[in-house]
Amino acid sequence: MASGHRAQFSSRLGFILAAAGSAVGLGNIWGFPTQAASNGGAVFLITYLIMVFVLAYPLLVAELTIGRFGASNPIRSLMSIAPKQKLLASSVGIAGMLGVSGILSFYAIVAGWFFGFLIGPVLSVLGFESAAAWLEGFGTARNIVLMLVFMLLTIFVVRSGVTDGIEKWSSRLMPVLFILFVSMVAYTLLQDGAMEGLKMYLVPDMSHFSPDLMVSAMGQAFFSLSIGVCTMMVYGSYLRKDADIPKTAAQVALLDTGVAFVAGLLILPAMFVAQNNGVEIYSDAGALLDGDTLVFSVLPAMFDTMGGAGLIIGIAFFALMVIAALTSSISMLEVPVSCASEELNKDRKTVVWWIGGAIALFSTLIILNFGSMFGLVISVTTEYMQPILGLIMALIAGWIWKRNQVLEELSQGNPELKDSLFWKIWPTYVRVVCPILMALVFLWPVLK
Numbered sequence: 001m002a003s004g005h006r007a008q009f010s011s012r013l014g015f016i017l018a019a020a021g022s023a024v025g026l027g028n029i030w031g032f033p034t035q036a037a038s039n040g041g042a043v044f045l046i047t048y049l050i051m052v053f054v055l056a057y058p059l060l061v062a063e064l065t066i067g068r069f070g071a072s073n074p075i076r077s078l079m080s081i082a083p084k085q086k087l088l089a090s091s092v093g094i095a096g097m098l099g100v101s102g103i104l105s106f107y108a109i110v111a112g113w114f115f116g117f118l119i120g121p122v123l124s125v126l127g128f129e130s131a132a133a134w135l136e137g138f139g140t141a142r143n144i145v146l147m148l149v150f151m152l153l154t155i156f157v158v159r160s161g162v163t164d165g166i167e168k169w170s171s172r173l174m175p176v177l178f179i180l181f182v183s184m185v186a187y188t189l190l191q192d193g194a195m196e197g198l199k200m201y202l203v204p205d206m207s208h209f210s211p212d213l214m215v216s217a218m219g220q221a222f223f224s225l226s227i228g229v230c231t232m233m234v235y236g237s238y239l240r241k242d243a244d245i246p247k248t249a250a251q252v253a254l255l256d257t258g259v260a261f262v263a264g265l266l267i268l269p270a271m272f273v274a275q276n277n278g279v280e281i282y283s284d285a286g287a288l289l290d291g292d293t294l295v296f297s298v299l300p301a302m303f304d305t306m307g308g309a310g311l312i313i314g315i316a317f318f319a320l321m322v323i324a325a326l327t328s329s330i331s332m333l334e335v336p337v338s339c340a341s342e343e344l345n346k347d348r349k350t351v352v353w354w355i356g357g358a359i360a361l362f363s364t365l366i367i368l369n370f371g372s373m374f375g376l377v378i379s380v381t382t383e384y385m386q387p388i389l390g391l392i393m394a395l396i397a398g399w400i401w402k403r404n405q406v407l408e409e410l411s412q413g414n415p416e417l418k419d420s421l422f423w424k425i426w427p428t429y430v431r432v433v434c435p436i437l438m439a440l441v442f443l444w445p446v447l448k
């Protein structure tokens with residue numbers, strides 16, 4: 001299947017950093033901690049960890065393997081494992097491509113806000129108070145401008161292709177992200193009030209458990225590992241044949257989960273440090289303030305109370321968010337770009353502008369109809385498309401794809417795979433257990 005000159009990640013580490021770069025994003029540093037904070041802390045953390053390893057990891061292996069086998073864009077890769085069901089396979093590929101474009105269209109808006117909060121404090125120190133207020137306040141023009149800036153950054157990286165763009169930037173940015181992150185956690189944990197947040201995050205209170213919490217945790221796991229919308233499939237297609245997929249996928253899942261876990265160590269204690277410094281974190285009704293408010297007002301308020309150090313920590317935090325978002329958004333844009341450039345035989349550098357432009361246009365539409373569209377696009381793409389498409393991919397990989405082909409593909413990176421525990425469990429697991437588990441999680445709230 002391999003098409004001669006196809007680009008490849010140049011090293012195993014490069015791939016892991018790129019795939020972890022895709023996985024680690026706003027979903028980890030913003031989505032996970034805020035969900036954990038509003039769903040009882042430790043209980044959400046435990047459910048999430050179970051979801052990652054019981055459901056998301058096996059599907060991550062499936063998606064990467066399909067991609068590497070096909071060594072082509074997701075539409076073709078899916079068709080290559082289901083040659084007799086080409087219509088089904090190509091529809092899933094196209095749906096994934098549309099889904100991921102929808103995700104990018106809201107992701108770029110949120111990432112734009114983070115960019116605004118990164119630049120805002122710098123401008124205000126330099127004396128441009130009103131420009132800073134404009135960047136940090138909510139407004140249509142500001143949302144559009146910031147979204148466009150972030151989309152341009154994404155286009156700029158994807159334009160340069162796999163090794164010079166995606167791999168190079170992921171390998172540069174991911175280590176910076178880790179360093180910034182660990183230093184911020186260490187600092188926050190030393191502040192007064194931090195221990196209360198730590199307790200909420202690590203000591204389970206089972207009374208918070210509910211079927212809805214399972215659905216949220218599953219959605220969070222799928223979103224966080226970038227599953228179901230062909231991103232991992234397209235990265236898999238650039239993976240070298242000698243890479244051991246189950247092992248690599250485990251490393252990516254561990255890194256991703258590790259970052260989400262550490263983000264919880266940062267945000268939950270930070271909330272209580274903020275409270276300790278006089279910032280409101282609970283609404284009048286006693287509920288925790290919601291996600292947007294937490295990150296965009298509670299954290300900056302905490303940074304403000306820290307004086308000079310707070311300014312630097314604030315800038316570091318928002319820089320971290322922008323970096324994490326960028327290494328994810330490039331993996332999103334790569335899906336439609338690889339499909340369009342290979343299927344229409346067009347130059348990547350041209351296609352990237354057309355597709356990036358179309359997605360930016362759709363983002364603008366969302367911004368102009370913010371109240372009705374923003375939440376809707378998030379819910380359709382992440383709550384429905386990601387799990388449903390992930391499920392269909394698992395069914396195709398489990399039931400239609402020839403088992404000996406799967407074994408052959410996976411064995412290239414690990415000749416002993418045939419006798420391993422992984423191979424004894426995984427094929428049946430993806431065929432039967434994953435679909436049943438996912439159906440249960442979906443149906444539970446309905447049947448309740």
Ligand code: PHE
Pocket residue numbers: 022023024025026027028100103223224225226227229231328329331332
């Ligand atoms: N995993 C990314 C995050 O956690 C989001 C993402 C979803 C990336 C789907 C690619 C595809 O922010």
